[in-house]
Amino acid sequence: MARRLEFDFYNRDVLEVAPELVGKTLVRSFNDGLIQRFIITEVEAYRGAEDLACHASKGRTPRTEVMFRSGGLVYVYLIYGMYWMLNIVTGETNNPQAVLIRGLEDCYGPGRLTKKLMIGKDFYGENLMESQRLWVEENNNKYNINRAPRIGVDYAGEFWSSKPWRFFTNNIK
Numbered sequence: 001m002a003r004r005l006e007f008d009f010y011n012r013d014v015l016e017v018a019p020e021l022v023g024k025t026l027v028r029s030f031n032d033g034l035i036q037r038f039i040i041t042e043v044e045a046y047r048g049a050e051d052l053a054c055h056a057s058k059g060r061t062p063r064t065e066v067m068f069r070s071g072g073l074v075y076v077y078l079i080y081g082m083y084w085m086l087n088i089v090t091g092e093t094n095n096p097q098a099v100l101i102r103g104l105e106d107c108y109g110p111g112r113l114t115k116k117l118m119i120g121k122d123f124y125g126e127n128l129m130e131s132q133r134l135w136v137e138e139n140n141n142k143y144n145i146n147r148a149p150r151i152g153v154d155y156a157g158e159f160w161s162s163k164p165w166r167f168f169t170n171n172i173k
Helices: 014-021 110-116
Strands: 025-029 035-047 074-079 083-090 097-104 134-137 146-148 166-168
Touching: 014 035, 014 083, 014 097, 014 166, 083 110, 097 110, 097 166
Parallel strands: none
Antiparallel strands: 025 035, 025 134, 035 097, 035 166, 074 083, 083 097, 146 166
């Protein structure tokens, strides 16, 4: 069995963690006992209060509170009133950073993957090091990691929307 990622992995800068999450295995254990594993294929980094594309740029709110905690927790939020977005908090306490999980092997799009994995509001604050229903495991396969600008963050202005903070791989077999 693969090793679950531990605190030291998450408690680093988001620009270190995000590209390293690509190729790792996201594990979901469902209430009926079914356990499914998916290779993470695409992520985006959101880096602190200075990043105008990051929710934390608006300050500490009930919605963003978990982002101000230490790495390894889940940050979920609802967009368009219908899609939950799965994020993994990174970094140290009071340095709000998170990685949006955009794609999994055979499941592309952040709203599609949370629907497939049945992830909703009740996952907010979930501790990935202790959770019995969601965690990330090591995967020793090697993948080519590509970089590109983040998607859908034009509202943050050219400087922030052009940051190549989307990481993905195309060579999942």
